[in-house]
Amino acid sequence: MNEYCINGLTIKENLLRLAGEGNKKFTESLNPGIENVLGVRVPALRQLAAQIAKDDWQAYLQSADTFYMEERMLQAGDWMPENKRCGRISFIGFWVRILINSWSVCDTFDFAGKQRFVDRNKERVWQFLEGWMQSDKEYEIRFGVVMAMA
16 A cells, blocks of 8 residues: 655655654653654644645545554544544544554544534443543543543
């Protein structure tokens, strides 16, 4: 499979260009024990995601990697059209298990229309989140708590 490119560069190459050494140390200090942190700022990730969304986000997701923390954040944010389109509980569970390995990824995970979805499905959403809050995995618990607070 060909690696997805935008602006003539792969996603990794784009992220490496956006990486600021000054922010890397700070980001690493916020995410102890998490490897492969570039220090790309969230606004820059949002800009890159907007470009992907306008281009071919489906092709991107088919070849998306999770090596860098920022790659995980890029896929987990509500700025990705797939997250906007698929604000369904089964879809969310898949992303939680695959992507979330740090508080940064957890706290950027979102789906558009969240409040409206929650308002319409309160009992179902609460049962779903209770399952995550009872997990034995740190970031699955955090996901449940963060989403419940939201």
